[in-house]
């Protein structure tokens with residue numbers, strides 16, 4: 076100390092240490108993972124296509140590029156109309172879930188938070204069950220509309236989060252993030268009970284409901300991508316713009332407040348954005364578990380614990396992970412498809428244990 | 440305005456020419472969860488002054504500092520350099536007032552450098568990143584506080600005293616003119632305690648900082664403060680220069696403590712004595 080004082084304030088430290096932040100190297104790795112997922116997802120399937128030709132076809136989608144890939148008309152159609160939309164949907168949904176999970180973990184300062192924490196899953200589950208059971212009960216009239224189930228899932232998700240918010244906010248000024256989590260638990264239990272009751276009464280729809288609950292990437296062409304894309308853009312914009320604030324929030328609300336932030340306001344804005352994105356993801360692809368926990372924690376362990384690192388990389392790796400998982404889901408038992416939620420959970424279960432073991436070291 | 444008493448480093452030119460005081464608290468009432476904590480507190484800290492709030496546990500010292508720092512809803516009762524707290528935007532306020540809380544949260548996995556860099560938050564544009572100037576300020580503060588070697592260490596792995604210096608570094612990096620220090624040296628050894636307080640006092644002289652602190656070590660508190668405020672049960676029980684506040688009578692009444700106060704050239708020395716022994 077004496078020495079430090081004597082050298083004076085202008086004395087430069089011998090070694091330059093860079094502050095936490097997203098390194099270009101990691102960003103490049105993330106972008107590369109997305110490209111690999113894109114090419115692999117489009118090449119692999121019942122008809123395998125050479126990855127090189129697929130990459131060329133993908134380049135052809137860029138404006139002004141015209142290259143010969145050697146693929147037939149039909150194969151090109153498989154690439155652009157069947158597989159590409161599905162891979163892109165996987166990238167969007169996986170990215171959204173991982174991003175929302177990372178944001179929730181930051182907002183609640185809880186490493187176990189996932190995007191379904193505030194009742195999204197239970198809300199969507201109940202709404203979809205209502206549509207499927209009533210739809211089946213009334214001769215399929217209701218479930219025949221293709222938009223009904225995504226719409227129901229979307230409305231159900233947001234309805235549940237709103238309920239959680241209203242319940243958690245009932246505590247008034249002093250409400251803490253933990254209150255909101257507990258409200259989410261209460262709302263989820265309540266809605267799941269309703270769903271169980273409905274399923275008991277309409278056993279014939281159990282299979283349809285469960286196949287939706289386990290999640291799958293839709294194959295309806297570009298339609299789903301177009302539905303999810305606006306939410307993807309809004310959510311990632313809001314969350315990524317707050318990545319530095321999440322780092323500040325990690326030192327506590329008082330400190331964040333005295334550093335010039337509005338902790339409560341940022342928190343609710345982030346919750347709203349993450350929930351909206353999750354609802355959009357759920358409406359397109361059902362309840363895909365674990366992505367929201369696996370991906371942010373892997374990034375945290377490998378690339379750093381700053382949210383300026385976790386959030387952008389979660390977006391990239393989450394997308395790549397889900398798109399690749401979808402390849403597994405649709406090829407392992409081809410021509411049948413395994414629900415993608417089963418694959419992510421099979422990988423996610425063991426991983427979760429690993430994270431818990433390392434988290435104990437990091438967190439205490 | 441309360442006239443500032445003579446004392447070391449009390450060159451409060453601003454106060455003399457009638458500039459607004461750094462802190463002006465008028466009839467502050469704070470209720471937390473319906474419990475009245477502060478009941479009508481008045482406090483003035485002139486620009487450039489060092490005022491230390493003392494008082495027994497639970498007297499409301501931390502609550503007072505939080506209110507002055509704008510963390511409690513009391514927008515009308517507190518003025519900072521003449522501006523009511525409620526009229527300041529948060530980012531503006533953060534450039535003027537820096538706080539070291541009594542027990543700040545230690546975020547898991549965050550390195551010391553990154554923690555201290557958080558002090559630059561009010562200067563980093565919402566969509567931007569830290570500038571070279573921000574990093575230079577951080578390096579300078581780390582150097583002053585003897586923390587250069589800790590830059591890459593995880594904050595959670597530091598000892599209590601090392602952490603306390605990091606908390607102070609974060610507040611200094613904020614570049615604020617008013618420092619609110621809630622027991623900034625409670626975990627420091629006697630050497631670091633002196634060094635940190637000397638540093639704060641020197642910065643106060645060099646940069647015209649104002650310090651509002653709380654401390655439990657009364658002798659040391661008296662040595663560094665221009666004035667002291669004794670808070671008891673949510674009210675100001677006494678205020679004035681250390682020799683007027685650190686009296687056996689006031690301390691035994693409000694702390695229910697047995698002490699001897701020995702006047703020395705450095706200020707009053709407060710010596711705890713065992714009741715019933717050496718009468």
Ligand SMILES: Nc1ncnc2c1ncn2[C@@H]1O[C@H](COP(=O)(O)OP(=O)(O)OP(=O)(O)O)[C@@H](O)[C@H]1O
Pocket residue numbers: 471472474476494495496497498499500501502503541
């Ligand atoms: N949210 C709250 N609800 C009710 N009482 C509270 C709340 N927060 C603090 N208090 C009470 O307010 C009183 C003053 O607390 P404060 O932290 O300001 O004391 P302090 O003077 O800083 O004490 P110490 O010397 O122990 O740090 C204490 O009795 C405390 O229990």
Ligand SMILES: [Mg+2]
Pocket residue numbers: 500501502541621
């Ligand atoms: Mg206190």
